[in-house]
Amino acid sequence: MQPDTADEARTRATLPPTTAASPDLEPSAVQSAYAISTRGLVKSYPGPDGATTHAVHGLDLDVHRGETFAFLGPNGAGKSTTISLLCALARPTAGQATVAGVDVIRQPDEVRRRVGMLFQQSALDSDLTAEQNLHIHARLYGLSRRHARLRATETLEKVGLADRRRSRVRTLSGGMRRRLELARGLLHAPRVLFLDEPTTGLDPHARAQIWEYLRALRDQHGNTLFVTTHYLEEAENCDRLGIIDHGRLVAEGTPLALKAAIGDDRVALRTGDDAAARHVVAGLAPEGRAITLDADGVSLRIPDGSTWIPRLCAALADQGIAVHAASATPPTLDDVFFHHTGRSINAPPSHGTPTAMVPAATPAAIEEAP
Amino acid sequence: MTAPAPPASDASSPPDRPAVRDGTGPERVPRLWHELRAVHALVHRDLLRLAAQPVHTGLMLVQPMLYLFILGGGLAALIPNSSLGGGYQTYLFPGVLMMTVQTPAIMVGIRLITDRQSGYVRELLMAPVRRPILLLGTCAGGTLVATVQGAVLLALVGAIGLPYDPLLLLTLLVGMMLTSFTLTALALTLAVTLDRPEVFNMLLGLVMMPLLLLSGGFFPVGNLPGWAHTLAAANPLAYGVDVLRRCIAARVPDRAAPTTVEWSGWQPPVLLEGTLLLTVGILALLWAAHRFGRPE
Ligand SMILES: Nc1ncnc2c1ncn2[C@@H]1O[C@H](COP(=O)(O)OP(=O)(O)OP(=O)(O)O)[C@@H](O)[C@H]1O
Ligand SMILES: [Mg+2]
Numbered sequence: 001m002q003p004d005t006a007d008e009a010r011t012r013a014t015l016p017p018t019t020a021a022s023p024d025l026e027p028s029a030v031q032s033a034y035a036i037s038t039r040g041l042v043k044s045y046p047g048p049d050g051a052t053t054h055a056v057h058g059l060d061l062d063v064h065r066g067e068t069f070a071f072l073g074p075n076g077a078g079k080s081t082t083i084s085l086l087c088a089l090a091r092p093t094a095g096q097a098t099v100a101g102v103d104v105i106r107q108p109d110e111v112r113r114r115v116g117m118l119f120q121q122s123a124l125d126s127d128l129t130a131e132q133n134l135h136i137h138a139r140l141y142g143l144s145r146r147h148a149r150l151r152a153t154e155t156l157e158k159v160g161l162a163d164r165r166r167s168r169v170r171t172l173s174g175g176m177r178r179r180l181e182l183a184r185g186l187l188h189a190p191r192v193l194f195l196d197e198p199t200t201g202l203d204p205h206a207r208a209q210i211w212e213y214l215r216a217l218r219d220q221h222g223n224t225l226f227v228t229t230h231y232l233e234e235a236e237n238c239d240r241l242g243i244i245d246h247g248r249l250v251a252e253g254t255p256l257a258l259k260a261a262i263g264d265d266r267v268a269l270r271t272g273d274d275a276a277a278r279h280v281v282a283g284l285a286p287e288g289r290a291i292t293l294d295a296d297g298v299s300l301r302i303p304d305g306s307t308w309i310p311r312l313c314a315a316l317a318d319q320g321i322a323v324h325a326a327s328a329t330p331p332t333l334d335d336v337f338f339h340h341t342g343r344s345i346n347a348p349p350s351h352g353t354p355t356a357m358v359p360a361a362t363p364a365a366i367e368e369a370p
Numbered sequence: 371m372t373a374p375a376p377p378a379s380d381a382s383s384p385p386d387r388p389a390v391r392d393g394t395g396p397e398r399v400p401r402l403w404h405e406l407r408a409v410h411a412l413v414h415r416d417l418l419r420l421a422a423q424p425v426h427t428g429l430m431l432v433q434p435m436l437y438l439f440i441l442g443g444g445l446a447a448l449i450p451n452s453s454l455g456g457g458y459q460t461y462l463f464p465g466v467l468m469m470t471v472q473t474p475a476i477m478v479g480i481r482l483i484t485d486r487q488s489g490y491v492r493e494l495l496m497a498p499v500r501r502p503i504l505l506l507g508t509c510a511g512g513t514l515v516a517t518v519q520g521a522v523l524l525a526l527v528g529a530i531g532l533p534y535d536p537l538l539l540l541t542l543l544v545g546m547m548l549t550s551f552t553l554t555a556l557a558l559t560l561a562v563t564l565d566r567p568e569v570f571n572m573l574l575g576l577v578m579m580p581l582l583l584l585s586g587g588f589f590p591v592g593n594l595p596g597w598a599h600t601l602a603a604a605n606p607l608a609y610g611v612d613v614l615r616r617c618i619a620a621r622v623p624d625r626a627a628p629t630t631v632e633w634s635g636w637q638p639p640v641l642l643e644g645t646l647l648l649t650v651g652i653l654a655l656l657w658a659a660h661r662f663g664r665p666e
Contacts, residue, residue: 089495091665113498123489125415127422136418139411140497142404168422184493 032101035192035224036063036086040095043081043247055081057247058095063240065191068218068225070234070241072333074343078247079228080120083194086226087115100192100224113141116190118181120197120228126170130161130180133169134187141188148187155183159213175206182213192224193217200230211237230345232333241333243340250340255333262331262339265305269312270297272322280315297325305329408499412507416478416515431522434470438462438526456625459530464614465587467542468607470523471516471550472582476574478512479557483567502659505562509554509655516550517543538621545617548644549610552651556606559654562661586630587611602630606650609643616640 038061047053056078063069073079084090086099088108097104100114124133131152138148156162159179164172172180178198185193195214199207211234217223227238235241236255243251243258251258271277278293281300285291285308291300302308305328313323337345420427438459446458485491494504524539532538564570584591584598585607591598602608612629617640619626629637638646 087496089492109498109500112496117496119489119492121489123485123493125419125490127419128415132418136411136415137493137497139414140408140494140499142407142498144407 032098033064034062034098035065035067036061036069036097036099036226038062038086038095038097041082041085041092041097042094043078043085043090044093054247056085056092059244059247059249061242061249061252063224063226065224066218066222067239068214068227068237070238071226071228071244072232072235072241072337072345073228073244074341074345077244077341079244080196081247082244083117083196083226083228087117087194088112100190113188114191116185116188116193118178118185118193118195118198120200122177122181124169124177124180124184127168129166129168130156130172131165133180134184137184138187143188151187151189152183155186156180158186158216159183160209173206175202175209178202178206178210179213182210186217190223192226195225195227197228197230199234207231207234232337232345236333243337245341251336255336258336259331259333262336264301264303265328265330266299266301266335267305267308267312267328268297268299268326269316269323270325271316272324274298276319277316277321277323280319280321281312284312284315405499405503408497408503409507409510412494412504413511413514416511420515420518427519430473431470431519433473434466434523435526437469438466438523438530442466442530456622456627457531460532460618460625461627462588463527463530463532464611464618465582465585467520467523467546467614468549468585468587468610469582471520471546472553472578472607474516474519475512475550475553476557476578478508478515478554479561480567480570482508482558482561483564483570486565487567501663505558505659505662506655509551509558509658512554512557513547513551516554517547520546520550532618532622532625535621538617541617541620542614545610545613545644548613548647548651549606552606552610552647552654555651555654555658559658559661562658581605581607584608585611586615590628591630592628599632603633606647609647612643613640613647616643 038059041056041059041061042054043056045053045055059078059082061082071079071082081090085092086097086104088099088104088111092105099111102110102114104111125136128136134152134155135148138151139145143151153162153165156165159182161176161179161183164176169177169180182195182198185195198214199210202210214225214227215237218225225238227234229235238255240252240254241258242249251261253261269277269281274293274297278291278298281298282291285300285302289300289302291298309326309328313326316323334344337343442459442462445462449458482491485494495501497504521543524542527539527542528534560570560573564573580601582588584602584605586602587607591602591608608630612631615627615629620640631638631643
């Protein structure tokens with residue numbers, strides 16, 4: 001799943017006017033450039049021993065119409081809670097939110113009519129067939145019998161399950177169920193679609209399939225997608241992303257902008273004598289740069305990392321320190337995530353504890369005294 | 371990639387969807403219509419589930435039949451016909467009908483709890499329908515399924531010596547529908563207050579047996595001590611059995627059997643008993659809908 005730049009460019013270009021103005025759109029909905037807009041949104045739960053848990057703690061968020069917005073955050077950050085507030089399932093403790101042009105507090109039913117939802121926890125009636133599940137749901141949304149049948153067929157085709165329409169849900173694979181739920185969320189042709197970890201627990205192939213359908217939705221119908229995910233490469237493909245931690249939005253922007261904001265590349269060196277190399281690097285690098293010595297060698301964050309490699313290598317060679325490997329990597333979304341939350345989203349090895357067997361290496365980073 | 375549907379189908383609103391404005395004025399009528407569709411959807415779901423599990427449905431019907439033919443047949447030989455009006459099987463029939471409708475009614479409660487655990491209820495709550503309406507639909511579905519199952523048992527009236535009299539069958543059906551409704555509403559009331567299906571099951575296991583035995587469906591409660599009468603007078607199943615018994619008595623007077631409910635020696639008329647059942651059912655449903663409707 002490489003970032004499809006052509007794809008992204010197309011969506012960006014068509015950003016504001018995408019959504020084909022439906023005849024029943026309210027004037028207020030047409031005027032707003034935002035599909036989702038929240039101000040000071042708060043949701044508190046009574047926590048253990050009388051304390052209050054602020055699941056969402058003053059959230060200000062704007063999502064443009066027609067964009068795919070990724071919502072990242074560590075476990076318990078408040079992603080699912082935010083989604084249930086936005087689709088008017090839960091009432092906010094304070095603050096306000098407008099979704100698809102409708103106020104979630106004053107017109108919750110109207111909000112639900114306009115949004116589609118894929119919950120984190122999958123729930124289908126496993127005794128019924130795929131088609132029956134969809135039909136019942138369409139009727140719950142007030143579609144006529146004929147229209148419900150039509151939409152069930154259409155959406156099943158859209159998610160590639162037309163040939164399994166008469167299969168009992170319990171005979172479907174996990175990926176198929178998730179696609180069926182996606183179809184269910186699309187039955188009433190919502191303009192805004194919330195997807196709470198749509199691909200968690202699926203194999204790469206099933207994940208790619210889900211994203212294929214999501215991209216088609218965005219490109220062909222201009223749907224606004226609000227997606228939470230734990231996969232950074234998925235967030236990378238989204239138009240913009242927001243990072244939430246402890247119920248607050250800590251960063252927001254396009255993946256590129258967020259990475260650029262961190263700025264520095266990570267330069268890593270593996271040498272014959274890392275400890276000595278650290279001193280050499282410290283002498284060369286601009287003042288105040290933290291130089292890390294860990295199992296992977298010596299590393300530091302610095303702008304234009306690759307231009308530093310020849311200079312560092314030359315200086316190390318002068319001191320007779322052999323350089324085994326040198327690399328400069330631009331910041332990744334994981335770095336962005338780590339920068340803002342202090343945690344790594346998937347705890348990959350690069351940010352986890354260093355491999356144990358390496359001798360002498362202190363796991364803790366050594367800070368350079370200025 | 372699947373062939374995409376024409377964009378228009380997705381971007382525009384469904385043709386049958388009326389333009390919904392603020393929660394005032396012209397929205398009223400279509401909203402009610404939408405909500406009726408939602409109720410219908412829930413009833414439809416129950417019927418589809420019934421059809422999807424024929425074995426399960428069949429097994430649920432076996433138990434009352436065993437009671438009717440084995441217990442009823444066995445005891446009929448011991449009990450002189452005169453003591454109970456008609457034969458024992460005729461006496462037992464209302465109790466067996468009650469058993470038949472009681473099982474599916476209780477299942478509705480269990481399913482509400484498991485649906486809540488599985489997240490299905492949240493899917494339902496996402497529908498643009500007032501929450502109490504969803505509970506109403508669930509209750510309607512449960513009532514219908516219970517009545518349908520009871521109706522199958524009605525086919526057996528000939529086997530226990532009652533005539534296939536259309537009016538008799540109709541009144542029995544109405545009586546069963548009434549008791550199904552009340553039992554479903556009571557099961558839902560319990561279900562919205564409990565979180566775990568095990569607790570629900572345990573509670574019912576504890577309560578159902580005495581309720582059934584004290585309903586007068588299996589033996590006349592009249593021979594038991596006074597406390598049993600008091601319990602019977604507070605037992606919705608006893609009212610249900612009485613109603614069904616009187617449906618039989620009205621059409622086949624020579625099979626009339628003594629009724630159960632007595633208020634200090636006075637036997638309330640069938641209409642009053644029916645009204646009470648209905649009232650209890652409605653009150654239970656209203657309360658359950660209120661509990662269910664509370665926003666998170
Ligand atoms: N119904 C509830 N009652 C009490 N606390 C709740 C409730 N729902 C959520 N919380 C708390 O709110 C916080 C945010 O939960 P939420 O489910 O929104 O997190 P999340 O970001 O979706 O996490 P995950 O990635 O694990 O899905 C958590 O601390 C959780 O314990
Ligand atoms: Mg979550």
